[in-house]
Amino acid sequence: DAGVIQSPRHEVTEMGQEVTLRCKPISGHDYLFWYRQTMMRGLELLIYFNNNVPIDDSGMPEDRFSAKMPNASFSTLKIQPSEPRDSAVYFCASSPRTGGLTEAFFGQGTRLTVV
């Protein structure tokens, strides 16, 4: 398997523009997580899905952020409108739902810069 695939790897956009980050989880994985990493706040869990259903979005910072998972092989994180404080590395991760508590596999991340 190719692992978790995120696109784009880098995104530079102007304040006020819409930004869409994409994630393809590992095939067969039931969980999908979106994280944001900044120097100030570390690695924050934004939202996670199980079987394409959003389970907990309490980490989404505000209404400008939205996430969808229309099918088992694709998820998006959208920011509209974007602001400079949204600049961060956004990670997507997936994990299987087995009997135990398994590790999550991370994508390479999307580095977002809002100017």
Place this chain on the structure above:
Amino acid sequence: AQKITQTQPGMFVQEKEAVTLDCTYDTSDPSYGLFWYKQPSSGEMIFLIYQGSYDQQNATEGRYSLNFQKARKSANLVISASQLGDSAMYFCAMRELGNTGFQKLVFGTGTRLLVSP
């Protein structure tokens, strides 16, 4: 409330020495898993080691071992025989099974390890 606490923002160790990175956690769930990830300067998140709450023995993976003290709610990572390539950020993380049946994965703030020659 902070679920995972890593109190060491930075650690220094000499090559070939052992180093311990601290992690304490907070949960009332009897079923949980603890994880350590490494993030080198290139940015990817690399899974290192896992410890389940019901595991009787401390987990080991090569030069990595997890010093699990359940009563103290600590899960320290021990790296033996440090190498220059071990210089990176290290994150402790926890998954709780919970009564909802769903498992979120939350991270600590990380410890930056620098290995010197």
